[in-house]
Amino acid sequence: MALVKSLGRFLGLMNYTKLSSSYNTKLSSSYYKSLLSDHLQNQRVDEARAVFDGIPCPGVNLYTIMTMGYVKNRRLDDALKLFDEIPVRDRDTVSWNSMMKGCLDCGELSKAKKIFDEMPERNVVSWTTMIHGFMRFGEVEMAERLFHKMPTRDIATWNSMIHGYFSNGRVGSAIDLFEVMPHRNVISWTSMIGGLDQNGKSDEALLFFNRMTGSGFKPTSTTLVCALTASANIFALHLGLKIHGQIVKLGYCFDEFSYASLITFYANCKQVEHACKVFKEKMHKNVAVWTALVTGYALNCEPEKALEVFRDMIASGVLPNQSSFTSALNACCGLEALDRGKEIHSVAIKLGMGNDSFVGNTLIVMYSKCGSINHGISVFTRTNEKNIVSWNSVIMGCAQHGYGMLALTLFSQMMRAGIEPDEITFTGLLSACRHSGMLQKRRGFSKFFSQDKTFEVNQEHYACMVDLLGRCGKLEEAEELVRNMPFEANSMVWLALLGACRLHSNLDVAERAAKSVFELDPHCSAAYVLLSNIYASANRWSDVSRVRETMKRNGIVKQPGSSWVTLKGLRHEFRSGDRSHPLSEKIYQKLDWLGVKLKEFGYVPDQQFALHDVEAEQKEEMLSSHSERLAIVFALVSTAEGSTITVMKNLRVCGDCHSAIKLIAKIVGREIVLRDSSRFHHFRNGICSCGDYW
Incomplete structure (x- = not known):
């Protein structure tokens, strides 16, 4: 009996020791997991690896934590090396799936595919992850092949295929797949609504939203936001109001994302006062909500209020993000407020976003539109990651400011950097040639881009080409180009030809071009004014009267x-x-x-630009008080000596004013920047940046 009791105590002690060891192992694993996670979340990767190396026998879950830490810090090679160190018998499906997803997150599709192929066992997550990867990288056929090859599919797989189709513009395929799904959930419906809207089919997106609610599915806040965005895109105020009601009814009204979407919806529908009312319903600390209101005011031509909200956002302790800066800088463009743009630029620099590509692209546009292209070029130079938008923005800016050769040099650098040009690049290059008189360069670009099948030459491109030919005096060639276009020329193209006729006083071509414009757009005031001015320059005052009488009879008003x-x-x-x-x-x-x-400097008024049948003395007086001269003189008496003067004009500067302003810049010793309807002119010391070609 004593022997039995002793044996019992021994076995109990052994069992306790095993339990204690198991408990300590679990405690140790939990401790190491917490320590690793803390280091990795704070981007202390090497410290985390030092901890990992000190673990006696790390389990597969700790290996997975460490490999994913490497992935999140873009150290894929280290992650793969550590993954290879996991004993093959210990690797589970989770570790294989995590490593495959890590490769995809780092942009390595081929490495992810290699891991997928090597997996000893795959579950539905493995297949779905790889399908999502193929879709993400545009390999739609490979994703389809894998989808049809799957042994079993769950609803997440079907949803991933639908999302992938939409991401690759395969709208029809997404709809077809949705219709044959064996089961659907709210994510399926939301993917359809959001995908259709993002592919320019907002009407169909709302039809699917109605089908969903009619099928008894309860929409999530994300579903309602997608439907609200679709309503905003087609300005469907009545539908958006109903969705707003559902957001309130289902208790999503306190969701910040829903608030931001509501503000954007009302702003898009020109109901900015409602957008402001939604914003004021509660105090917000979410940058997306503030940004929505800044953008809303900017979209509704209230840039002053947009900048006011931007200032209030910063004063409230909410730090602006990339979209906030973009909206605020766009508001500066609307105001042509260079000083305010510089202030916002300073804030971006303080917050570490001065060299961000997204903010940088908007800064380039802002500086270009506000008359300071040199600042725009400086921002471009400092931008960390230049994308196609960056290159297009600076090329367009240089073109508008008459820096034609620099625009072409930048294009060469862009090609060497491996950035593929698009239709906007082509527009920028044509504009650069057009504003600098580089006819042969234009011919070369036209040949180059005509061989590029990734995009089609459009009406704007032809308008640039026609304008360039016309400015170079080749009006007949320009007219021939218009008549031989692969599609019917619109009024913009014919107007470009008519404008060139004004420059060279060619009445025959002008009358034919004007006739074509009137056939396409009988109420085009610009065509009437150009034709009238051409007649006036030729002293054909009876024809001027006839054109003006036609305008009056048809109720056409000249833009002042x-x-x-x-x-x-x-x-x-x-x-x-x-x-x-x-x-x-x-x-x-x-x-x-x-x-x-001016007379001391030899200036003689060019009376052909005084477009009224009056005496010479009156013509001279009219020319001297043109709006651009008044604006320049106002700036002279209102700003510090030596500072740059920037003037904006809604019409093209006349030739006489152009000659006078060159001399004014020399007389007062200042740079005068004048933006007219065509381009920017920089006047310095008696010379204009356009080289008298505009």
Whole structure:
């Protein structure tokens, strides 16, 4: 009996020792898992590896944690090397799947496929992950092959295929697959609604939303946001209002993502006051909600309010993101407010986004549109990762400012960098040639891009080519190009030809071009004005009267010419002969002084640009008080000596003003930047950047 009791105590002690050892092992594993995760979450990868190397017998779960840590820090080679160190008998499906997904996350499709092929056992997650990978990299046929080869499929696999089809623009395939799905869940429906909307089929997306609700599925907040976005894209206010009601009814109204989408919806539907009301329903700390309101005001032509919201966002402690900066900078473009754009640029630099490609691209556009292309080029140079948008933005900017050769040099650098050009690149290059008179370069680019089958030459490209030929005096060749286009020319192309006729006073071609414009657009005021001006330059005043009478009879109103200067956030606008400005007396005194100085420098008014049948003295007076000259003189009396003057004009600067402003820049010793409807002119020391070609 004593022997039995002793044996019992011994066996109990052995069992306790095993349990204790098992408990300690679990405790140790949990401790190491927590320690590894802490290091990896804080990007202390090497410290995590040091901890891992100190673990006596790491289990497969710890190996997986460490390999995924390498992946998240873009150290795929280290991850693969560690994965190879896992004993083959210990690798489970989770570790194989994680490594395969890691390869895909790092952009290595072939390595992911190799792991998939080597897996001893695959589950449905393995197949779905690989299918998703093929779709992500555009290998649709490979994904389809794998999908049909799968032994069993779950609903996630079907959803992944649908999402992949939409991501690759295969809308019809996505719809066909959805219709034959054996089972659907709310993710299936949401994928259809969002995918259709993102592929420009917002109407169909809303039909699917109605089918879903009619089938008894309860939409998630993501579903409602997708439907709301579709409503915004087709300006379906009544549908969006119903969805807003569902968001409230289902309790999603406190979701920040839903708030941001509601603001965007109302702003798109031109209901910015409702967008503001939604925003004010609660205090927000989510940057997406603030950004939605900034964007909403900018879209509704209220840039001042957009910038006000941007300032309030920062004052509230909400740090702007890339989209916030883009919307605020676009508002600066709307105001042509260079100073404010520079302030926002400074904020971006302080937050470490000064060299970000997304923000940088918008900065390039902002500086270009606000008259400071050199700042735009500087931003481009410092941008870390230049994409096609970066290159197109700087090429277009250089073209608009007359830096034609620099635009072509940048294009050469872009090609060497392996960036494929697109239709916007072609537009930029044609504009560069057009604004710099580089006819032979244009011919070379036209030949180069005509061989590129990735995009089609469009109406805008032809308008640029016609304008360039016309400016170079080759009006007959330009007209022939229009008539031989592979599709019917629109009014923009014919207007380009008509504008060139104005430059060279060619009445025959002008009348034919004007006739073609009127056939396409009988109420095109620009064509009437151009034709009238061509007649006026030729002193054919009876024809001028006839054109003006036709305009009056048809209710066509000429766009009034105006020029403006933005100072300290305020826009000062002038029209020809304007005397309504508070500083008019000072302006005209300075204008008279400049008139005397101009004559001393040999300036003689070119009266062909005074488009009225009046005496020579009156013509001279009219020319001297053109809107751009008034705006320049206002800036001269309102800004510091030596500072750059930037003036915007809604119509093309006339030849006489162009000649006068060159001399004014020399007289006052300042750079004058003038943007007209065609391009930017930089006047310095009696010379214009356009080389008198515009």
